[in-house]
Amino acid sequence: MDWADELASRVSGPQVVNDSKTPSGTVHVGSLRGPVILDVIARALRANGRETTLLYGVDDMDPMDAQALLTPDAIDREMGRPLANVPDPAGDCHTSYARHFAGVFIDVFAGLGINPDRYYWMSDIYPTGAMDPYIRLALDRAALVREIYRRVANVQHPDTWHPVGVVCPTCGKVGTTIVTDWDGDRVFFECRADLVTWARGCGSSGWISPFGGAAKLPWNLEWAAQWSLFGVTIEPGGKDLSTAGGSRDRSDAIAREVFEREPPLNVPYEFLNIGGKKMSTSKGRGAAAHTIAEVIPPEQLRFLFLRPRPNQAIEFDPDGTDAVPRLFDEFDRFAAATAGREVKGEIPPGYDATFRYSLLDPNADLMAEAWAFRPAFAHLALLVQIPGVDVAARIEAEKGSQLNERERAILVERVAAARAWLEAYAPDRARLAVRHDGLPPEIDALEADQRAFLAALVAALATDPPTGGDAWQSAIFAAATATDLPPGRAFAALYLAFLGRTNGPRAGWLLASLEPGFVLGRLREAAEASATKVGGSA
Numbered sequence: 001m002d003w004a005d006e007l008a009s010r011v012s013g014p015q016v017v018n019d020s021k022t023p024s025g026t027v028h029v030g031s032l033r034g035p036v037i038l039d040v041i042a043r044a045l046r047a048n049g050r051e052t053t054l055l056y057g058v059d060d061m062d063p064m065d066a067q068a069l070l071t072p073d074a075i076d077r078e079m080g081r082p083l084a085n086v087p088d089p090a091g092d093c094h095t096s097y098a099r100h101f102a103g104v105f106i107d108v109f110a111g112l113g114i115n116p117d118r119y120y121w122m123s124d125i126y127p128t129g130a131m132d133p134y135i136r137l138a139l140d141r142a143a144l145v146r147e148i149y150r151r152v153a154n155v156q157h158p159d160t161w162h163p164v165g166v167v168c169p170t171c172g173k174v175g176t177t178i179v180t181d182w183d184g185d186r187v188f189f190e191c192r193a194d195l196v197t198w199a200r201g202c203g204s205s206g207w208i209s210p211f212g213g214a215a216k217l218p219w220n221l222e223w224a225a226q227w228s229l230f231g232v233t234i235e236p237g238g239k240d241l242s243t244a245g246g247s248r249d250r251s252d253a254i255a256r257e258v259f260e261r262e263p264p265l266n267v268p269y270e271f272l273n274i275g276g277k278k279m280s281t282s283k284g285r286g287a288a289a290h291t292i293a294e295v296i297p298p299e300q301l302r303f304l305f306l307r308p309r310p311n312q313a314i315e316f317d318p319d320g321t322d323a324v325p326r327l328f329d330e331f332d333r334f335a336a337a338t339a340g341r342e343v344k345g346e347i348p349p350g351y352d353a354t355f356r357y358s359l360l361d362p363n364a365d366l367m368a369e370a371w372a373f374r375p376a377f378a379h380l381a382l383l384v385q386i387p388g389v390d391v392a393a394r395i396e397a398e399k400g401s402q403l404n405e406r407e408r409a410i411l412v413e414r415v416a417a418a419r420a421w422l423e424a425y426a427p428d429r430a431r432l433a434v435r436h437d438g439l440p441p442e443i444d445a446l447e448a449d450q451r452a453f454l455a456a457l458v459a460a461l462a463t464d465p466p467t468g469g470d471a472w473q474s475a476i477f478a479a480a481t482a483t484d485l486p487p488g489r490a491f492a493a494l495y496l497a498f499l500g501r502t503n504g505p506r507a508g509w510l511l512a513s514l515e516p517g518f519v520l521g522r523l524r525e526a527a528e529a530s531a532t533k534v535g536g537s538a
């Protein structure tokens with residue numbers, strides 16, 4: 001995490017941190033990495049005493065280019081129009097397609113503790129005339145812009161191409177128009193049927209003023225103009241934009257040469273890969289941000305993005321795996337280390353900063369947060385599946401004292417997360433159906449060495465009853481070692497006795513979740529029943 005503090009210490013003067021997004025559809029969880037990084041940069045700057053403004057823009061003058069969410073009759077009419085002018089497909093009181101999808105995204109931001117000082121909408125900015133000076137500069141320097149595209153990106157525009165897109169006064173589309181001339185006041189535009197494959201222009205053409213919202217700059221120029229307009233000093237960018245000759249290089253060159261301003265500092269960041277696939281909004285793969293946010297609480301979601309450095313890709317596959325429980329365990333380990341407690345395994349330097357920046361409230365009491373009692377996620381995921389268990393009472397017993405208000409809130413949040421995880425992602429082995437109605441018939445599969453292990457475990461319980469999942473886990477290992485049984489077969493014996501199958505969740509936590517008298521009785525029954533059966537057949 002030292003990267004954010006290091007960045008904050010090497011800049012001077014007031015800072016404007018910016019990012020913007022095209023609200024083209026459902027936003028996938030990977031897209032949240034940028035905003036989380038943005039927020040941490042702003043927090044680090046403020047912690048270093050820098051006056052900081054955090055901006056987030058919605059590029060809603062971009063053309064509608066994804067037909068997946070349109071009804072068939074709307075495709076021909078809406079494709080190519082500015083997203084700000086396309087109706088909201090959900091019909092839930094937003095004024096446009098852009099407002100609907102940006103609204104979902106902004107809600108997720110708020111839930112993650114990301115609160116920009118200001119959101120700006122390009123559909124609001126253009127009509128004010130604030131972009132007009134940049135439109136004029138771009139048109140006056142059209143030859144230079146074409147030369148930059150050729151030099152930086154090897155993109156060859158025709159000599160008549162001008163860097164502005166008119167909103168067609170006839171059909172309202174912006175994705176279908178091209179400007180071929182500029183007389184200092186007006187541009188000559190054509191709305192072409194075949195300019196792009198995904199939208200069809202109406203064939204209008206003529207001279208028109210490009211100012212006051214009648215036209216927009218193409219993306220690379222709009223980006224550079226935003227930097228000038230808002231005085232942006234730092235803007236992180238996804239790796240896809242930061243490649244050689246890519247969007248960032250083009251906008252950097254346009255900022256310097258056309259708008260004559262040094263571009264902001266870049267913080268390139270890698271992607272979040274879900275299940276080995278790159279998350280992509282346009283391909284509709286992966287998980288929607290608001291769906292994942294229902295399973296992973298905000299602080300763990302921030303932690304997921306912040307644990308690796310920005311330039312490291314994140315592999316995350318929650319479906320059918322223990323990735324979510326492991327994420328909670330890692331978070332808890334960082335909390336414990338921050339509290340100064342001893343933790344198992346290696347912990348990277350800067351762990352306390354990672355923990356601090358993962359917290360929802362930038363002004364939270366770090367030590368109080370680090371010391372707060374957090375029940376193990378995997379344990380909760382078992383407890384919530386056992387009927388009749390008073391989860392809060394069990395967790396207080398585990399802590400050894402009453403939970404404070406913050407700890408109760410953490411418990412409530414984790415219980416909800418555990419239930420959501422079981423419903424959405426958990427592997428079958430995490431789902432629990434304890435056979436309370438007597439010894440499962442599958443117990444016949446037990447072999448002699450497994451019976452000996454069960455007997456040893458029962459004997460050990462009488463002298464040293466374990467409390468808590470870790471203690472149970474140790475007792476299981478000890479009994480397995482004493483009877484020379486490989487741990488895998490020891491666990492299988494326990495799963496057979498309680499679940500009637502040979503796999504299951506962490507056995508120590510399973511037994512800790514159950515009523516102690518029931519556990520002891522069942523273990524004794526299993527050891528004896530097997531012995532009787534073998535005795536009878538021998």
Ligand SMILES: [Zn+2]
Binds near residue numbers: 170171172173191
């Ligand atoms: Zn048109």
